[in-house]
Every structure is written in C-alpha cells, then in structure tokens.
C-alpha cells in the first residue's frame with residue numbers, strides 16, 4: 260500500500276526517539292528496546308568514553324627503577340622499521356666514539372619520536388627485542404604547534420614500568436614473564452663479570468672496568 | 484509580451500561537483516555537462532588524495548606496508564590487511580595457523596558488516612535522508628569497532644592481520660562479546676529494512692536509476708556487490724575458496740536489474756549472510772592452536788630478515804567493495820620489487836559516466852553513493 264512504508268519508517272524513528280529517554284525498563288521492553296540503547300554519546304571532555312585495554316596511541320619508553328634505568332639500548336631496530344620513519348635515535352658515546360654504558364648496557368642520548376608523523380601502528384613495539392618501547396593510551400596530546408611541540412624527546416617519552424602495568428596489566432604481565440629469565444641471566448653474567456674484573460684488577464689496577472667484550476656479546480645473544 | 488526568450492538550441496552548462504563536496508565521499512570531483520538538468524557528459528577527476536602507497540611500499544619491508552594498507556580503504560582496514568597477508572603467504576609459501584585463519588575470517592566478515600552499514604547509511608544521506616539512517620547504522624558499526632579496538636588496539640587503523648595469522652591473540656571474553664553483537668545484529672537489520680526497503684520515497688529514487696547492464700559490468704571488470712547486483716554469480720570467496728571459506732555454509736545474493744536499489748539490497752542481504760558465517764565461525768573457532776604460525780611470528784618480530792624467494796604473485800580476496808588484489812614481485816631481497824594494489828573502488832568507478840548519462844544531477848549523487856567508493860583506495 261502506498262504510504263505505508265513511509266509510516267512504518269516514521270514509527271521506527273519514533274520508537275528510537277523514545278529510546279533516548281530514560282523510561283522504565285518495562286516500558287522500553289514493551290516497545291522492544293534495550294535500556295540505554297538510544298543513548299550512545301557522552302559529553303566529552305566532562306565524561307570520557309572507556310576504551311579497551313589494548314587501545315594504543317603513541318609509543319613511550321619504559322624504565323624500570325628510575326628514568327636512568329631505561330630498557331632501551333639504542334639498538335636502532337625500531338628506527339629502521341618504523342614505516343613513516345619518525346623515530347630518531349643517537350647512542351650515548353664518549354669522546355673517543357665508544358658507546359658509554361649505564362647499568363651494564365648502552366643507552367640513547369637522544370630518542371625523539373615525532374608524534375605528528377607517527378601513525379600509531381605499533382610496529383616499533385613488535386620489533387623491539389628488549390621490550391623497551393610500549394604503546395601508551397593517553398590521547399590528549401594536543402598542542403599549539405606542530406614543530407618542536409610534537410617532537411617528543413627521550414625524557415618526555417620515558418615512563419615507568421609501573422605505569423605500563425597500570426594501563427595494560429595483561430601485556431605487562433606477559434612482558435615481565437618474558438624478561439624475568441633474561442634479567443636473571445644478566446644478573447649472573449654481571450656477577451661473573453664483576454668477579455672476573457676483580458680478579459683482573461688485582462695484578463693491574465689501571466685496567467678499565469667497562470667495555471667488556473664478553474658483556475657486549477651476551478647483550479647480542481639476548482637480542483636474537 | 485514575455486521578456487524571457489528561449490534560444491532555439493539550448494546551451495550546455497558545465498557543473499563542477501567537488502572535490503570539496505560532502506556527497507562525493509571524499510576529495511572526488513565530477514565535471515558534469517548538463518542539458519537543462521540532464522547529464523549529457525560526466526568526467527570524473529581523480530588523484531587529489533594520491534599518497535604514493537605503491538612506491539613507498541617498494542622502499543620498505545613487507546610487514547611495514549601493513550599499516551599503510553589500513554589507510555587504503557579506511558572503512559575496511561581488516562580486509563585490506565588480509566589481502567596483503569594472503570599475497571605474502573602465496574609469495575613465500577607460508578601457511579596460516581588454524582586459529583589464525585578463524586580469527587581472520589571473523590574479522591573480515593565483521594569488516595563487511597562495518598562497510599555495508601556505513602555505505603547504506605551514506606547512500607540514504609545522499610538521497611536527502613540526513614542523519615537518521617546513517618546514525619542508526621553508525622551506532623551499530625560502533626559496537627563492531629569496539630570489538631576491533633579490543634582485539635587490535637585501534638578502531639579503524641587496525642594493523643592486525645599478519646602473514647601466518649594475526650598479530651596478537653584475542654583478549655579474554657572477546658568471543659562472547661562478539662557472539663552477543665552478532666546475535667543482536669539481525670534485529671538491527673530488520674529494523675533498518677523496515678525503515679528503508681519498503682519506503683516509497685526510497686523506491687522512487689532508486690528503482691531503475693543508474694542501471695548497469697550485465698554485459699557492461701563484466702566487460703569493465705566490475706566486482707563485488709555492484710557486479711552481483713546485475714545478476715552475475717561471482718564471489719571470490721566462492722570462486723577461490725581462499726582462507727577457510729569452504730568450511731562455512733552461505734549464499735551469494737544477487738540482483739536482477741542492476742539499479743541502485745539492487746545494489747542497496749544486495750548489500751543488506753550480504754550482511755545477513757555475513758552474520759551466518761560469523762555465527763558458524765564463532766562456534767567453531769579452535770582454542771588450542773596458536774594465533775600465528777611460528778614462521779609468521781618470526782617474520783613479524785624481524786621484518787627485515789624476511790626475504791621471500793624470487794617470483795611474483797597475485798593474491799586476491801573478496802573485500803566488501805569487490806576484488807581486492809595485491810600484485811607482488813620479489814627479487815629475493817627484503818623489499819618487494821614491485822607492489823601493486825588492485826583497488827575495487829577505483830575500477831568500479833570507471834563505469835560512472837555510463838550509469839549517469841540521461842539522469843538528473845540529484846540522481847548522479849545517488850548513483851555515485853551506490854558505487855561505494857572510498858577515496859583513500861581510489862587514489863592510493
């Protein structure tokens with residue numbers, strides 16, 4: 260019948276309209292709606308939509324105890340793999356050009372991510388062999404410029420492992436389980452190296468303690 | 484007495500639609516030549532959103548192209564990922580894990596729901612039904628996007644499917660959530676159809692508008708719902724049986740006339756079939772096997788070490804818009820020597836003028852809407 264289709268459509272629209280009000284449950288059921296089905300938007304920024312645990316935005320660097328103790332060793336794998344090439348890393352080196360170490364590993368002097376270029380793809384996280392970089396879920400990063408304001412430097416990117424555990428508990432637990440044996444191994448290796456260094460230090464006091472080739476080798480072994 | 488004189492021969496008017504026009508679905512431009520209000524010539528102008536995807540992909544590892552495929556057809560990032568993953572698997576002779584295959588099919592079919600809800604909503608928008616049907620459709624789409632976010636971390640730029648499986652396992656409770664959404668989906672479809680399918684105004688605007696003859700559709704290599712609306716039984720899921728589609732029971736809906744209404748209705752029916760595939764897949768999914776094969780995992784972890792053997796391949800899938808194909812040529816290095824995307828919306832668009840001739844301007848907008856283009860894919 261002509262016109263019936265239009266009327267039916269209007270009926271559906273009317274029903275949906277009623278659904279946007281908070282009527283009693285029985286009434287909504289009567290017209291075939293679930294409670295709250297008509298209310299789908301929230302008044303941001305007063306109310307924020309809850310997001311999934313996996314939600315990713317920009318990457319950040321993880322440190323364990325203190326910001327000095329960052330996991331990143333400046334191996335530059337993420338820099339190479341990042342599709343839009345928005346990561347820039349330089350390794351901390353001494354005057355002679357040899358990498359300096361802290362906590363037995365090399366570290367970046369500069370680690371910049373241009374978040375205006377980053378496309379939040381998570382490839383850097385996937386390829387990092389040290390679980391040093393993870394995805395944040397803080398999406399409120401608006402600023403007044405897109406030059407230096409959007410170029411996040413190392414200190415801005417560093418966040419604690421605790422914070423990571425708070426935003427992504429499941430992933431954090433996985434990462435910890437993966438890192439635990441490595442940490443134990445590194446500790447044992449460090450203890451052995453220290454014992455060896457002490458032994459070596461006895462006859463010749465002036466031998467430098469860092470730049471131990473066996474140490475660097477074990478780092479690489481972890482990476483593969 | 485009249486002050487208006489009508490010239491013997493009417494003059495043609497050239498009308499420029501777009502590129503910044505909401506009804507051209509992005510930065511697409513049509514130069515329509517009008518006689519009165521009837522279109523006598525129509526020239527599409529493309530390339531405003533060309534981002535050099537294919538050349539960029541030749542400069543990076545195979546895996547690094549995945550986030551860029553998300554941005555081809557930004558409504559269906561999951562199926563774009565799937566197409567590339569299948570092409571890479573063919574090239575390197577990889578197998579996907581069992582659970583990985585199921586997750587992929589689930590994601591691809593959810594993407595079909597997302598795309599078809601969006602496109603039918605937008606089609607109605609083009610007809611002047613501002614907002615209402617579109618927002619009902621988007622409300623439903625949002626629920627599926629929440630599923631995508633829970634699994635992959637992103638609503639639209641998922642970057643989730645990898646050669647050999649998927650990037651990460653589904654989080655806990657995801658399958659139940661998905662089941663609930665899929666179960667409720669037919670109710671939405673019924674309502675959506677009640678709103679639209681029998682609506683007299685919509686029927687008047689779409690029946691016998693923009694008819695695409697079957698012969699022309701085949702000759703112009705149109706694929707997807709547009710081809711099936713003309714009555715051709717061609718669905719790559721059935722033809723190629725890629726992934727694990729041969730394990731599910733589903734039908735391929737077809738139209739008869741090939742007008743805008745058929746294209747709309749084929750999409751509605753396709754959603755119903757997708758729901759049925761989803762129900763089967765969600766019931767059958769196997770918890771025991773890993774979400775990605777060990778080889779796939781190694782590739783995802785170290786993309787630069789992945790060097791497929793020399794050769795070339797063409798991997799294709801039935802994306803919601805049609806045949807999405809990736810042509811890859813490998814020279815044995817870790818970057819593709821040649822990378823080409825066969826974008827369904829681009830090829831479906833080639834036929835636009837033939838469908839629009841003789842119709843009014845307002846119909847051209849509706850016809851364009853029924854083609855279902857996304858400019859990210861057209862221009863690449």
Ligand code: SF4
Nearest residue numbers: 331332334335337387
């Ligand atoms: S891959 Fe990991 S360890 Fe290497 S530079 Fe990047 S963040 Fe640091």
Ligand code: SF4
Nearest residue numbers: 341377378380381383
């Ligand atoms: S998320 Fe992607 S684009 Fe952003 S820094 Fe990591 S690899 Fe680069």
